[in-house]
Amino acid sequence: xxxxxxxxxxxxxxxIKAGLEQMGITGMTISEVRGFGRQKxxxxxxxxxxxxxxxxxxxxxxxxxxxxxxxQVIQTIVxxxxxxxxxxxxxxxxxxxxVIRIRTGETGKDAI
Amino acid sequence: xKIFYLTITTILMTAAGAWAGDEAPxxxxxxxxxxxxxxxxxxxxxxxxxxxxxxxxxxxxxxxxGFTRAxxxxxxxxxxxxxxxxxxxxxxxIGFGLMFGASASGWFGTTGFxxxxxxxxxxxxxxxxWMFQVVFAxxxxxxxxxxxxxxxxxxxxxxxxxxxxxxxxxxxGSWAWGGLFNGGGWLENLGFIDFAGSTVVHSTGGWxxxxxxxxxxxxxxxxxxxxxxxxxxxxxxxxxxxxxxxLWLGWFGFNPGSTTxxxxxxxxxxxxxxxxxxxxxxxxxxxxxxxxGKPEVGMTLNGTLAGLVGITAGCANxxxxxxxxxxxxxxALVVVSVMAFDKMKVDDPVGAISVHGVCGAWGxxxxxxxxMGGTTAKIIGVQLLGIGADFLWVFPTAFIMFKLxxxxxxxxxxxxxxxxxxxxTEHGGTAYPDFEVSSAYSQS
Numbered sequence: 432x433x434x435x436x437x438x439x440x441x442x443x444x445x446x447i448k449a450g451l452e453q454m455g456i457t458g459m460t461i462s463e464v465r466g467f468g469r470q471k472x473x474x475x476x477x478x479x480x481x482x483x484x485x486x487x488x489x490x491x492x493x494x495x496x497x498x499x500x501x502x503q504v505i506q507t508i509v510x511x512x513x514x515x516x517x518x519x520x521x522x523x524x525x526x527x528x529x530v531i532r533i534r535t536g537e538t539g540k541d542a543i
Numbered sequence: 544x545k546i547f548y549l550t551i552t553t554i555l556m557t558a559a560g561a562w563a564g565d566e567a568p569x570x571x572x573x574x575x576x577x578x579x580x581x582x583x584x585x586x587x588x589x590x591x592x593x594x595x596x597x598x599x600x601x602x603x604x605x606x607x608x609g610f611t612r613a614x615x616x617x618x619x620x621x622x623x624x625x626x627x628x629x630x631x632x633x634x635x636x637i638g639f640g641l642m643f644g645a646s647a648s649g650w651f652g653t654t655g656f657x658x659x660x661x662x663x664x665x666x667x668x669x670x671x672x673w674m675f676q677v678v679f680a681x682x683x684x685x686x687x688x689x690x691x692x693x694x695x696x697x698x699x700x701x702x703x704x705x706x707x708x709x710x711x712x713x714x715x716g717s718w719a720w721g722g723l724f725n726g727g728g729w730l731e732n733l734g735f736i737d738f739a740g741s742t743v744v745h746s747t748g749g750w751x752x753x754x755x756x757x758x759x760x761x762x763x764x765x766x767x768x769x770x771x772x773x774x775x776x777x778x779x780x781x782x783x784x785x786x787x788x789x790l791w792l793g794w795f796g797f798n799p800g801s802t803t804x805x806x807x808x809x810x811x812x813x814x815x816x817x818x819x820x821x822x823x824x825x826x827x828x829x830x831x832x833x834x835x836g837k838p839e840v841g842m843t844l845n846g847t848l849a850g851l852v853g854i855t856a857g858c859a860n861x862x863x864x865x866x867x868x869x870x871x872x873x874x875a876l877v878v879v880s881v882m883a884f885d886k887m888k889v890d891d892p893v894g895a896i897s898v899h900g901v902c903g904a905w906g907x908x909x910x911x912x913x914x915m916g917g918t919t920a921k922i923i924g925v926q927l928l929g930i931g932a933d934f935l936w937v938f939p940t941a942f943i944m945f946k947l948x949x950x951x952x953x954x955x956x957x958x959x960x961x962x963x964x965x966x967x968t969e970h971g972g973t974a975y976p977d978f979e980v981s982s983a984y985s986q987s
Contacts, residue, residue, distance in 0.1 A: 476835045477776055477839075477841060478774065478845075478881060479831070479834070479839070479841075479842065479881055481774075482773065482774050
Protein backbone atom coordinates (compact mmCIF):
# COMPACT_ATOMS: atom_id res chain seq x y z
CA UNK A 432 0.00 0.00 0.00
CA UNK A 433 1.19 3.49 -0.73
CA UNK A 434 0.23 6.97 0.30
CA UNK A 435 0.15 9.61 -2.40
CA UNK A 436 0.58 13.16 -1.15
CA UNK A 437 -0.29 15.76 -3.76
CA UNK A 438 0.27 19.47 -3.19
CA UNK A 439 -1.98 21.31 -5.60
CA UNK A 440 -3.38 24.75 -6.30
CA UNK A 441 -6.63 25.11 -4.33
CA UNK A 442 -8.83 25.99 -7.30
CA UNK A 443 -7.94 22.67 -8.96
CA UNK A 444 -9.33 20.56 -6.13
CA UNK A 445 -12.81 19.95 -7.52
CA UNK A 446 -11.49 18.89 -10.91
CA ILE A 447 -8.94 16.50 -9.41
CA LYS A 448 -11.48 15.01 -7.03
CA ALA A 449 -13.90 14.39 -9.89
CA GLY A 450 -11.14 12.72 -11.91
CA LEU A 451 -10.13 10.46 -9.03
CA GLU A 452 -13.69 9.46 -8.30
CA GLN A 453 -14.12 8.59 -11.98
CA MET A 454 -11.20 6.17 -11.82
CA GLY A 455 -12.63 4.51 -8.77
CA ILE A 456 -11.00 6.18 -5.76
CA THR A 457 -13.57 6.19 -2.96
CA GLY A 458 -11.89 8.33 -0.30
CA MET A 459 -9.27 10.96 0.36
CA THR A 460 -8.24 13.53 2.96
CA ILE A 461 -7.41 17.14 2.27
CA SER A 462 -5.67 19.77 4.36
CA GLU A 463 -5.19 23.48 3.83
CA VAL A 464 -1.49 24.16 3.85
CA ARG A 465 0.94 26.89 2.88
CA GLY A 466 4.11 26.42 1.00
CA PHE A 467 6.54 27.67 -1.54
CA GLY A 468 8.95 26.25 -4.00
CA ARG A 469 10.13 28.04 -7.08
CA GLN A 470 6.89 30.03 -7.12
CA LYS A 471 7.81 33.10 -5.11
CA UNK A 472 5.48 34.91 -2.76
CA UNK A 473 4.53 38.53 -3.05
CA UNK A 474 4.77 41.82 -1.16
CA UNK A 475 1.87 43.25 0.81
CA UNK A 476 1.37 46.43 2.78
CA UNK A 477 -0.45 47.04 6.07
CA UNK A 478 -0.88 50.50 7.54
CA UNK A 479 2.25 51.81 5.91
CA UNK A 480 4.55 48.88 6.60
CA UNK A 481 5.57 46.44 3.87
CA UNK A 482 6.09 42.74 4.35
CA UNK A 483 6.74 39.60 2.30
CA UNK A 484 4.23 36.84 2.02
CA UNK A 485 6.40 33.90 1.02
CA UNK A 486 4.02 31.08 1.83
CA UNK A 487 1.28 30.54 -0.73
CA UNK A 488 -1.97 28.74 0.14
CA UNK A 489 -2.14 25.22 -1.25
CA UNK A 490 -4.24 22.12 -0.78
CA UNK A 491 -2.62 18.82 0.18
CA UNK A 492 -4.49 15.66 -0.87
CA UNK A 493 -3.68 12.41 0.94
CA UNK A 494 -4.78 9.21 -0.74
CA UNK A 495 -3.89 5.67 0.31
CA UNK A 496 -4.13 3.00 -2.44
CA UNK A 497 -2.77 -0.39 -3.30
CA UNK A 498 0.62 -0.30 -5.00
CA UNK A 499 -0.94 -1.39 -8.29
CA UNK A 500 -3.06 1.77 -8.50
CA UNK A 501 -0.31 4.30 -7.81
CA UNK A 502 0.63 5.07 -11.41
CA GLN A 503 -2.97 5.55 -12.47
CA VAL A 504 -3.66 7.92 -9.56
CA ILE A 505 -0.55 9.95 -10.35
CA GLN A 506 -1.57 10.23 -14.00
CA THR A 507 -5.09 11.31 -13.08
CA ILE A 508 -3.81 14.01 -10.75
CA VAL A 509 -1.29 15.28 -13.28
CA UNK A 510 -3.93 15.38 -16.03
CA UNK A 511 -6.32 17.51 -13.94
CA UNK A 512 -3.89 19.61 -11.88
CA UNK A 513 -1.66 20.82 -14.62
CA UNK A 514 -1.63 24.33 -15.98
CA UNK A 515 1.25 26.16 -17.53
CA UNK A 516 1.89 28.25 -14.40
CA UNK A 517 4.65 27.87 -11.86
CA UNK A 518 3.34 26.53 -8.54
CA UNK A 519 1.04 23.82 -9.98
CA UNK A 520 2.35 21.45 -7.33
CA UNK A 521 4.20 18.25 -6.51
CA UNK A 522 3.33 14.65 -5.83
CA UNK A 523 5.09 12.42 -3.30
CA UNK A 524 4.68 8.67 -2.91
CA UNK A 525 5.31 7.11 0.49
CA UNK A 526 5.03 3.53 1.71
CA UNK A 527 2.23 2.71 4.17
CA UNK A 528 2.86 0.04 6.83
CA UNK A 529 -0.62 -0.60 8.13
CA VAL A 530 -4.18 0.45 7.45
CA ILE A 531 -7.00 -0.16 9.94
CA ARG A 532 -10.71 0.60 9.58
CA ILE A 533 -11.67 1.69 13.08
CA ARG A 534 -15.35 0.70 13.00
CA THR A 535 -14.89 -2.89 11.89
CA GLY A 536 -11.27 -3.63 12.72
CA GLU A 537 -10.48 -4.67 9.13
CA THR A 538 -6.87 -4.32 8.15
CA GLY A 539 -4.78 -4.15 5.01
CA LYS A 540 -6.22 -3.53 1.57
CA ASP A 541 -9.75 -4.26 2.81
CA ALA A 542 -9.50 -1.25 5.07
CA ILE A 543 -8.66 1.21 2.30
CA UNK B 544 -87.15 61.06 17.40
CA LYS B 545 -85.51 64.31 16.38
CA ILE B 546 -86.10 65.78 19.82
CA PHE B 547 -84.56 62.69 21.43
CA TYR B 548 -81.34 63.03 19.45
CA LEU B 549 -81.23 66.79 19.98
CA THR B 550 -81.50 66.28 23.73
CA ILE B 551 -78.75 63.67 23.86
CA THR B 552 -76.40 65.85 21.77
CA THR B 553 -76.99 68.90 23.97
CA ILE B 554 -76.29 66.92 27.15
CA LEU B 555 -73.08 65.45 25.71
CA MET B 556 -71.79 68.79 24.46
CA THR B 557 -72.45 70.46 27.78
CA ALA B 558 -70.77 67.66 29.69
CA ALA B 559 -67.78 67.80 27.37
CA GLY B 560 -67.57 71.53 27.89
CA ALA B 561 -67.42 70.95 31.65
CA TRP B 562 -64.30 68.73 31.29
CA ALA B 563 -62.41 70.96 28.90
CA GLY B 564 -60.98 73.37 31.47
CA ASP B 565 -62.54 76.48 32.70
CA GLU B 566 -60.04 79.14 31.49
CA ALA B 567 -59.69 80.47 27.99
CA PRO B 568 -56.13 80.37 26.55
CA UNK B 569 -54.03 83.51 27.02
CA UNK B 570 -50.91 84.76 25.28
CA UNK B 571 -48.86 83.76 28.32
CA UNK B 572 -50.23 80.26 28.70
CA UNK B 573 -49.74 79.75 24.97
CA UNK B 574 -46.12 80.83 25.21
CA UNK B 575 -45.60 78.52 28.15
CA UNK B 576 -47.07 75.65 26.20
CA UNK B 577 -44.88 76.40 23.18
CA UNK B 578 -41.78 76.70 25.35
CA UNK B 579 -42.63 73.36 26.89
CA UNK B 580 -42.78 71.74 23.47
CA UNK B 581 -39.35 73.18 22.67
CA UNK B 582 -38.04 71.90 26.00
CA UNK B 583 -39.42 68.46 25.27
CA UNK B 584 -37.81 68.58 21.84
CA UNK B 585 -34.51 69.50 23.46
CA UNK B 586 -34.73 66.49 25.74
CA UNK B 587 -35.62 64.24 22.82
CA UNK B 588 -32.79 65.40 20.62
CA UNK B 589 -30.20 65.33 23.39
CA UNK B 590 -31.14 61.83 24.46
CA UNK B 591 -31.40 60.43 20.94
CA UNK B 592 -27.99 61.93 20.26
CA UNK B 593 -26.74 60.28 23.45
CA UNK B 594 -27.87 56.93 22.03
CA UNK B 595 -25.90 57.56 18.85
CA UNK B 596 -22.78 58.50 20.81
CA UNK B 597 -23.23 55.47 23.05
CA UNK B 598 -23.27 53.28 19.96
CA UNK B 599 -19.83 54.61 19.09
CA UNK B 600 -18.61 52.24 21.80
CA UNK B 601 -19.57 49.41 19.44
CA UNK B 602 -17.72 51.21 16.68
CA UNK B 603 -14.54 51.52 18.74
CA UNK B 604 -14.78 47.90 19.83
CA UNK B 605 -15.04 46.70 16.24
CA UNK B 606 -12.23 48.91 14.96
CA UNK B 607 -9.91 47.70 17.70
CA UNK B 608 -10.95 44.09 17.21
CA GLY B 609 -10.41 44.30 13.49
CA PHE B 610 -6.93 45.79 13.75
CA THR B 611 -5.66 43.31 16.36
CA ARG B 612 -5.14 39.58 16.47
CA ALA B 613 -7.81 36.97 17.07
CA UNK B 614 -6.04 35.63 20.15
CA UNK B 615 -6.78 38.90 21.94
CA UNK B 616 -10.37 39.47 20.89
CA UNK B 617 -11.99 38.70 24.24
CA UNK B 618 -9.59 41.10 25.92
CA UNK B 619 -10.49 43.86 23.47
CA UNK B 620 -14.20 43.34 24.09
CA UNK B 621 -13.77 43.23 27.86
CA UNK B 622 -11.77 46.46 27.84
CA UNK B 623 -14.37 48.22 25.74
CA UNK B 624 -17.25 46.88 27.79
CA UNK B 625 -15.65 47.80 31.09
CA UNK B 626 -14.18 51.19 30.28
CA UNK B 627 -17.74 52.23 29.57
CA UNK B 628 -19.24 50.50 32.57
CA UNK B 629 -16.66 51.55 35.12
CA UNK B 630 -16.35 54.95 33.51
CA UNK B 631 -20.10 55.50 33.83
CA UNK B 632 -20.01 54.92 37.56
CA UNK B 633 -16.84 56.95 38.04
CA UNK B 634 -18.33 59.85 36.07
CA UNK B 635 -21.57 59.62 38.05
CA UNK B 636 -19.70 59.64 41.35
CA ILE B 637 -16.92 62.13 40.73
CA GLY B 638 -16.30 63.15 37.15
CA PHE B 639 -19.51 65.02 36.40
CA GLY B 640 -19.16 67.12 39.51
CA LEU B 641 -15.57 68.03 38.71
CA MET B 642 -16.53 68.91 35.17
CA PHE B 643 -19.83 70.72 35.58
CA GLY B 644 -20.13 71.56 39.26
CA ALA B 645 -19.98 75.11 40.53
CA SER B 646 -16.40 76.25 39.95
CA ALA B 647 -15.23 79.20 41.96
CA SER B 648 -11.68 78.99 40.67
CA GLY B 649 -12.48 78.16 37.06
CA TRP B 650 -10.19 75.10 37.37
CA PHE B 651 -12.57 72.38 38.65
CA GLY B 652 -16.10 71.94 39.95
CA THR B 653 -16.98 71.29 43.57
CA THR B 654 -20.68 70.37 43.47
CA GLY B 655 -22.88 67.80 41.83
CA PHE B 656 -21.06 64.64 42.89
CA UNK B 657 -23.09 61.42 42.84
CA UNK B 658 -25.55 63.32 40.63
CA UNK B 659 -26.63 65.31 43.69
CA UNK B 660 -28.21 67.95 41.46
CA UNK B 661 -31.01 65.52 40.78
CA UNK B 662 -34.00 65.65 43.09
CA UNK B 663 -37.20 63.74 42.39
CA UNK B 664 -39.28 66.91 42.14
CA UNK B 665 -36.55 69.04 40.58
CA UNK B 666 -35.70 69.77 36.97
CA UNK B 667 -34.80 66.51 35.24
CA UNK B 668 -32.63 68.33 32.70
CA UNK B 669 -29.60 67.43 34.81
CA UNK B 670 -30.31 63.78 34.01
CA UNK B 671 -30.54 64.32 30.27
CA UNK B 672 -27.42 66.46 30.33
CA TRP B 673 -25.54 63.89 32.42
CA MET B 674 -26.56 61.12 30.05
CA PHE B 675 -25.20 63.06 27.09
CA GLN B 676 -22.00 63.94 28.92
CA VAL B 677 -21.27 60.46 30.21
CA VAL B 678 -21.17 58.99 26.71
CA PHE B 679 -18.68 61.72 25.78
CA ALA B 680 -16.49 60.84 28.75
CA UNK B 681 -16.69 57.21 27.71
CA UNK B 682 -15.56 58.13 24.20
CA UNK B 683 -12.41 59.74 25.56
CA UNK B 684 -11.76 56.76 27.78
CA UNK B 685 -12.10 54.11 25.12
CA UNK B 686 -9.69 55.81 22.71
CA UNK B 687 -6.82 54.61 24.85
CA UNK B 688 -7.82 50.96 24.62
CA UNK B 689 -6.67 50.70 21.01
CA UNK B 690 -3.20 52.14 21.55
CA UNK B 691 -2.60 49.84 24.51
CA UNK B 692 -4.02 46.73 22.87
CA UNK B 693 -2.55 43.21 22.96
CA UNK B 694 -0.12 43.73 25.85
CA UNK B 695 -1.85 45.48 28.75
CA UNK B 696 -2.80 43.78 31.98
CA UNK B 697 -6.55 43.93 32.32
CA UNK B 698 -6.57 45.07 35.93
CA UNK B 699 -4.26 47.94 35.03
CA UNK B 700 -6.65 49.00 32.31
CA UNK B 701 -9.58 48.94 34.73
CA UNK B 702 -7.76 51.26 37.08
CA UNK B 703 -6.94 53.60 34.21
CA UNK B 704 -10.63 53.62 33.17
CA UNK B 705 -11.70 54.90 36.55
CA UNK B 706 -8.95 57.51 36.70
CA UNK B 707 -9.62 59.05 33.30
CA UNK B 708 -13.38 59.18 33.79
CA UNK B 709 -13.18 60.48 37.34
CA UNK B 710 -10.30 62.95 37.07
CA UNK B 711 -8.22 63.39 33.94
CA UNK B 712 -11.01 63.97 31.44
CA UNK B 713 -13.38 66.00 33.63
CA UNK B 714 -10.83 68.47 34.92
CA UNK B 715 -9.80 69.66 31.47
CA GLY B 716 -13.45 69.38 30.48
CA SER B 717 -14.34 71.83 33.23
CA TRP B 718 -11.90 74.39 31.80
CA ALA B 719 -13.54 74.28 28.37
CA TRP B 720 -17.18 73.31 28.97
CA GLY B 721 -18.03 73.85 32.64
CA GLY B 722 -20.23 76.80 31.76
CA LEU B 723 -22.62 74.54 29.90
CA PHE B 724 -24.04 73.62 33.29
CA ASN B 725 -23.21 74.92 36.76
CA GLY B 726 -19.52 75.56 36.30
CA GLY B 727 -17.32 77.88 34.31
CA GLY B 728 -13.79 77.33 33.10
CA TRP B 729 -10.87 79.70 32.59
CA LEU B 730 -10.33 78.44 29.04
CA GLU B 731 -13.86 78.89 27.81
CA ASN B 732 -13.88 82.36 29.36
CA LEU B 733 -11.04 83.24 26.98
CA GLY B 734 -13.26 82.24 24.04
CA PHE B 735 -11.84 78.78 23.38
CA ILE B 736 -13.77 77.09 20.55
CA ASP B 737 -14.26 73.33 20.86
CA PHE B 738 -17.86 72.70 20.09
CA ALA B 739 -18.03 68.92 20.39
CA GLY B 740 -14.59 68.08 21.73
CA SER B 741 -11.69 67.75 19.27
CA THR B 742 -9.52 68.62 22.25
CA VAL B 743 -11.78 67.96 25.22
CA VAL B 744 -12.54 64.40 24.13
CA HIS B 745 -10.25 63.33 21.32
CA SER B 746 -6.91 64.92 22.13
CA THR B 747 -7.43 64.04 25.79
CA GLY B 748 -7.88 60.42 24.77
CA GLY B 749 -5.05 60.63 22.25
CA TRP B 750 -2.44 62.01 24.68
CA UNK B 751 -3.45 59.51 27.35
CA UNK B 752 -3.05 56.85 24.67
CA UNK B 753 0.43 58.16 23.90
CA UNK B 754 1.34 57.97 27.58
CA UNK B 755 0.09 54.40 27.80
CA UNK B 756 1.86 53.27 24.65
CA UNK B 757 5.13 54.79 25.86
CA UNK B 758 4.98 53.21 29.30
CA UNK B 759 4.06 49.83 27.82
CA UNK B 760 6.55 49.68 25.01
CA UNK B 761 5.91 48.09 21.63
CA UNK B 762 4.43 44.65 21.08
CA UNK B 763 6.86 41.77 20.72
CA UNK B 764 8.09 41.50 17.20
CA UNK B 765 6.72 44.82 15.98
CA UNK B 766 10.07 46.52 15.44
CA UNK B 767 13.12 44.64 14.18
CA UNK B 768 16.57 45.35 15.55
CA UNK B 769 17.44 47.32 12.44
CA UNK B 770 14.46 49.58 13.10
CA UNK B 771 12.25 48.26 10.33
CA UNK B 772 8.56 47.80 11.04
CA UNK B 773 7.20 44.27 10.92
CA UNK B 774 3.47 44.68 10.59
CA UNK B 775 1.26 42.75 12.95
CA UNK B 776 -1.80 42.12 10.83
CA UNK B 777 -5.27 42.81 12.11
CA UNK B 778 -7.40 39.72 11.98
CA UNK B 779 -10.59 41.16 10.50
CA UNK B 780 -10.59 44.17 8.23
CA UNK B 781 -14.36 43.71 7.88
CA UNK B 782 -14.77 44.45 11.59
CA UNK B 783 -12.54 47.49 11.28
CA UNK B 784 -14.52 48.89 8.36
CA UNK B 785 -17.86 48.17 10.00
CA UNK B 786 -16.56 49.87 13.12
CA UNK B 787 -15.66 52.99 11.16
CA UNK B 788 -19.13 53.12 9.62
CA UNK B 789 -20.69 52.84 13.07
CA LEU B 790 -18.43 55.61 14.37
CA TRP B 791 -19.38 57.80 11.40
CA LEU B 792 -23.05 57.25 12.23
CA GLY B 793 -22.44 57.88 15.90
CA TRP B 794 -20.69 61.13 15.08
CA PHE B 795 -24.02 62.42 13.79
CA GLY B 796 -25.00 62.35 17.43
CA PHE B 797 -21.64 63.50 18.73
CA ASN B 798 -21.42 66.74 16.78
CA PRO B 799 -24.98 67.95 16.18
CA GLY B 800 -26.08 66.61 19.55
CA SER B 801 -23.71 69.01 21.25
CA THR B 802 -26.23 71.76 20.68
CA THR B 803 -28.38 69.93 23.26
CA UNK B 804 -31.09 71.95 21.56
CA UNK B 805 -33.54 70.90 18.88
CA UNK B 806 -33.18 73.72 16.43
CA UNK B 807 -32.09 74.48 12.89
CA UNK B 808 -28.41 74.88 13.74
CA UNK B 809 -27.96 71.12 13.76
CA UNK B 810 -28.29 70.99 9.97
CA UNK B 811 -24.99 72.75 9.30
CA UNK B 812 -23.28 70.51 11.85
CA UNK B 813 -24.59 67.36 10.16
CA UNK B 814 -23.32 68.53 6.79
CA UNK B 815 -19.90 69.58 8.10
CA UNK B 816 -19.49 66.27 9.89
CA UNK B 817 -20.25 64.24 6.80
CA UNK B 818 -18.10 66.31 4.44
CA UNK B 819 -15.10 66.17 6.73
CA UNK B 820 -15.34 62.40 7.09
CA UNK B 821 -15.58 61.91 3.35
CA UNK B 822 -12.70 64.29 2.71
CA UNK B 823 -10.58 62.55 5.32
CA UNK B 824 -11.17 59.18 3.69
CA UNK B 825 -10.29 60.51 0.25
CA UNK B 826 -7.14 62.29 1.39
CA UNK B 827 -5.84 59.27 3.28
CA UNK B 828 -6.61 56.96 0.39
CA UNK B 829 -4.86 59.22 -2.12
CA UNK B 830 -1.81 59.73 0.09
CA UNK B 831 -1.49 56.01 0.75
CA UNK B 832 -1.95 55.33 -2.96
CA UNK B 833 0.92 57.60 -3.87
CA UNK B 834 3.18 56.45 -1.07
CA UNK B 835 2.64 52.71 -1.30
CA GLY B 836 1.46 52.19 -4.85
CA LYS B 837 -1.98 50.90 -3.84
CA PRO B 838 -4.93 52.43 -1.95
CA GLU B 839 -4.55 50.89 1.46
CA VAL B 840 -7.60 50.12 3.57
CA GLY B 841 -6.09 50.58 7.04
CA MET B 842 -4.92 54.11 6.30
CA THR B 843 -8.16 54.99 4.53
CA LEU B 844 -10.18 53.89 7.54
CA ASN B 845 -7.95 55.93 9.83
CA GLY B 846 -8.36 58.87 7.44
CA THR B 847 -12.14 58.75 7.73
CA LEU B 848 -11.90 58.93 11.51
CA ALA B 849 -9.26 61.64 11.29
CA GLY B 850 -11.66 63.79 9.27
CA LEU B 851 -14.37 63.25 11.85
CA VAL B 852 -12.07 64.15 14.73
CA GLY B 853 -10.81 67.14 12.82
CA ILE B 854 -14.24 68.70 12.28
CA THR B 855 -15.42 68.06 15.83
CA ALA B 856 -14.16 71.34 17.24
CA GLY B 857 -15.39 73.63 14.46
CA CYS B 858 -18.46 71.77 13.28
CA ALA B 859 -20.77 74.59 14.31
CA ASN B 860 -18.72 77.61 13.28
CA UNK B 861 -17.14 76.73 9.93
CA UNK B 862 -18.62 76.65 6.45
CA UNK B 863 -19.09 73.36 4.58
CA UNK B 864 -16.31 74.19 2.17
CA UNK B 865 -13.98 74.67 5.13
CA UNK B 866 -15.11 71.34 6.55
CA UNK B 867 -13.84 69.67 3.40
CA UNK B 868 -10.47 71.37 3.72
CA UNK B 869 -10.24 70.42 7.38
CA UNK B 870 -11.04 66.81 6.52
CA UNK B 871 -8.53 66.68 3.67
CA UNK B 872 -5.73 67.96 5.87
CA UNK B 873 -6.66 65.56 8.66
CA UNK B 874 -6.70 62.60 6.28
CA ALA B 875 -3.26 63.42 4.92
CA LEU B 876 -1.93 64.25 8.38
CA VAL B 877 -2.97 60.96 9.89
CA VAL B 878 -1.03 58.94 7.32
CA VAL B 879 2.11 60.94 7.99
CA SER B 880 1.57 60.71 11.74
CA VAL B 881 1.04 56.94 11.82
CA MET B 882 4.26 56.40 9.95
CA ALA B 883 6.13 58.90 12.11
CA PHE B 884 5.11 57.16 15.34
CA ASP B 885 6.20 53.84 13.86
CA LYS B 886 9.56 55.40 13.00
CA MET B 887 9.82 56.51 16.63
CA LYS B 888 8.96 52.95 17.68
CA VAL B 889 5.77 54.00 19.45
CA ASP B 890 3.54 51.01 18.78
CA ASP B 891 -0.09 52.03 18.28
CA PRO B 892 -2.03 49.07 16.87
CA VAL B 893 -4.99 51.15 15.68
CA GLY B 894 -3.52 54.60 15.15
CA ALA B 895 -5.40 56.14 18.07
CA ILE B 896 -2.67 58.62 18.93
CA SER B 897 -2.57 59.92 15.37
CA VAL B 898 -6.31 59.94 14.75
CA HIS B 899 -7.39 61.42 18.07
CA GLY B 900 -4.39 63.22 19.53
CA VAL B 901 -2.75 64.74 16.48
CA CYS B 902 -5.90 65.33 14.44
CA GLY B 903 -7.74 66.56 17.52
CA ALA B 904 -5.12 69.27 17.84
CA TRP B 905 -5.43 70.08 14.12
CA GLY B 906 -9.21 70.23 14.39
CA UNK B 907 -9.03 72.62 17.30
CA UNK B 908 -6.62 74.91 15.47
CA UNK B 909 -8.78 74.69 12.34
CA UNK B 910 -11.85 75.80 14.27
CA UNK B 911 -10.07 79.06 14.88
CA UNK B 912 -8.56 79.34 11.40
CA UNK B 913 -11.81 78.74 9.52
CA UNK B 914 -14.19 80.52 11.88
CA MET B 915 -17.06 81.88 9.82
CA GLY B 916 -17.02 85.15 11.72
CA GLY B 917 -13.41 85.68 10.67
CA THR B 918 -10.20 84.75 12.37
CA THR B 919 -7.80 86.85 14.42
CA ALA B 920 -4.45 86.30 16.09
CA LYS B 921 -6.24 86.23 19.43
CA ILE B 922 -8.61 83.50 18.32
CA ILE B 923 -5.74 81.41 16.99
CA GLY B 924 -3.78 82.12 20.14
CA VAL B 925 -6.56 80.89 22.42
CA GLN B 926 -6.95 77.77 20.33
CA LEU B 927 -3.24 77.03 20.60
CA LEU B 928 -3.41 77.75 24.31
CA GLY B 929 -6.19 75.21 24.73
CA ILE B 930 -4.34 72.61 22.67
CA GLY B 931 -1.23 73.11 24.77
CA ALA B 932 -3.09 73.16 28.07
CA ASP B 933 -4.76 69.86 27.28
CA PHE B 934 -1.45 68.23 26.42
CA LEU B 935 0.27 69.62 29.49
CA TRP B 936 -2.52 68.39 31.76
CA VAL B 937 -3.32 65.03 30.21
CA PHE B 938 0.01 63.65 29.07
CA PRO B 939 2.04 64.05 32.27
CA THR B 940 -0.87 63.03 34.48
CA ALA B 941 -1.59 59.94 32.44
CA PHE B 942 2.10 59.10 32.15
CA ILE B 943 2.59 59.30 35.91
CA MET B 944 -0.56 57.25 36.49
CA PHE B 945 0.58 54.53 34.09
CA LYS B 946 4.05 54.53 35.60
CA LEU B 947 2.55 54.13 39.08
CA UNK B 948 0.39 51.25 37.94
CA UNK B 949 3.43 49.72 36.31
CA UNK B 950 5.59 50.07 39.43
CA UNK B 951 2.98 48.73 41.84
CA UNK B 952 1.31 45.90 39.97
CA UNK B 953 2.78 45.83 36.50
CA UNK B 954 1.09 47.37 33.50
CA UNK B 955 2.31 44.99 30.81
CA UNK B 956 1.76 41.25 30.58
CA UNK B 957 4.71 38.88 30.51
CA UNK B 958 6.21 38.01 27.11
CA UNK B 959 4.96 34.43 27.42
CA UNK B 960 1.43 35.65 28.07
CA UNK B 961 1.64 38.10 25.19
CA UNK B 962 2.60 35.27 22.84
CA UNK B 963 -0.06 32.92 24.17
CA UNK B 964 -2.73 35.58 23.82
CA UNK B 965 -4.60 37.62 26.40
CA UNK B 966 -7.87 35.77 25.82
CA UNK B 967 -6.37 32.72 27.46
CA THR B 968 -4.06 34.35 29.97
CA GLU B 969 -6.24 37.24 31.21
CA HIS B 970 -9.71 35.84 30.65
CA GLY B 971 -9.39 32.06 30.42
CA GLY B 972 -11.19 31.81 27.11
CA THR B 973 -11.00 31.68 23.33
CA ALA B 974 -12.96 34.00 21.11
CA TYR B 975 -12.98 31.61 18.15
CA PRO B 976 -13.04 28.07 19.56
CA ASP B 977 -13.83 26.58 16.15
CA PHE B 978 -10.80 28.12 14.49
CA GLU B 979 -7.07 27.99 14.85
CA VAL B 980 -6.20 31.54 15.89
CA SER B 981 -2.45 31.45 15.46
CA SER B 982 -1.04 31.52 12.01
CA ALA B 983 2.17 30.90 10.22
CA TYR B 984 2.25 34.68 9.71
CA SER B 985 2.77 35.58 13.34
CA GLN B 986 6.18 36.51 14.57
CA SER B 987 4.86 36.46 18.13
